[in-house]
Amino acid sequence: MKNKLILAIFLMLLTSVSFGQDKAGTAGMTFLKMDVSARATALGGSFIGLSDDASCLYYNPSGLMNLKNMEFVASYNMYAADIQYSFAGGTYPIPMLNAAAGVQVAYLSTGEMDETTPLYPDGTGRTFGASDMMLGLTYAQMLTPKFFVGGTLKFITESLAGESVFVAAGDVGTYYNTGWKSLVFGMSIRHFGSNFTYIDEDTPLPMLFVFGASYTAMDDEVNKLVVLCEAAHPSDNAEYITIGCEYSYNDMFFARVGRKIDNDEYWFMKDDSVDFPDNADPDDEELNYSDSGINWMGTSLGLGFKMNSAGLKVDYAWKHMGYLGMTHMITLGYEIK
Numbered sequence: 001m002k003n004k005l006i007l008a009i010f011l012m013l014l015t016s017v018s019f020g021q022d023k024a025g026t027a028g029m030t031f032l033k034m035d036v037s038a039r040a041t042a043l044g045g046s047f048i049g050l051s052d053d054a055s056c057l058y059y060n061p062s063g064l065m066n067l068k069n070m071e072f073v074a075s076y077n078m079y080a081a082d083i084q085y086s087f088a089g090g091t092y093p094i095p096m097l098n099a100a101a102g103v104q105v106a107y108l109s110t111g112e113m114d115e116t117t118p119l120y121p122d123g124t125g126r127t128f129g130a131s132d133m134m135l136g137l138t139y140a141q142m143l144t145p146k147f148f149v150g151g152t153l154k155f156i157t158e159s160l161a162g163e164s165v166f167v168a169a170g171d172v173g174t175y176y177n178t179g180w181k182s183l184v185f186g187m188s189i190r191h192f193g194s195n196f197t198y199i200d201e202d203t204p205l206p207m208l209f210v211f212g213a214s215y216t217a218m219d220d221e222v223n224k225l226v227v228l229c230e231a232a233h234p235s236d237n238a239e240y241i242t243i244g245c246e247y248s249y250n251d252m253f254f255a256r257v258g259r260k261i262d263n264d265e266y267w268f269m270k271d272d273s274v275d276f277p278d279n280a281d282p283d284d285e286e287l288n289y290s291d292s293g294i295n296w297m298g299t300s301l302g303l304g305f306k307m308n309s310a311g312l313k314v315d316y317a318w319k320h321m322g323y324l325g326m327t328h329m330i331t332l333g334y335e336i337k
Contacts, residue, residue, distance in 0.1 A: 042302020043244025044258025048186035049214025061150030254304030
């Protein structure tokens, strides 16, 4: 009965989070919100309920207790507008303390951009760059065999056209195996810290509260199907839900699909056609613009391959970013056995 009550509360939370107030553009250092794992990206960002590889350093630090060996992970994200984003991390189990530790680093670069001014809208002939970097130190502790906690201390720097700022932040996370079938709950609070001043503007960090769950719908030791769902409350935008599904064959080949659902008017289907007066020219292509059909924005797909004997993992993800186009991410993992 207790577990059923927990599940009911979780479902009510999922129902309520889609109707929050839009607070877009109210935080800085938003690169911290970008996914760092191709596996998690392909699952729509839902990963707290899994937290079973080294990328949990970012998503849920308590998940380090699920890793029995040292693991390393490296990701490369080919983002929109030629933005390059890289992430790397490593974990180290400490069995004598029922604990684990890890380190992570992320780096974003926009490359060189042309400088423009009101007097020179076509460019001054000079260029400038922008970059962000994060270094994190993580520690996780087992409180009971089914309940873990963890935290990360982050050091973040941002540079733009010769100006830079430095700030410290933190993450905390929990992981709870309910013991009821395969239901797992997880929670994390990411990027919490004090405001920082960039030039003359006082700006908060993009703090994010996430509550998620995973459930293994099928597992016959060859075929396995895991379903995931998360409810997220960001400090700088409206609440949203992510859902994901991972199918694996013989713990070697993986196929994944995910979706982010927010307060967009079009969750699955859209109709952006425009009605014009009867006297409009029906042959005018500009007046007959229509963008109706399936709304692919927030949809993600992915594939994975694991070579257990060598401890190697390769994951790929594709994500639709709406008007920004598609992004691609690849992640390499290595486990020392």
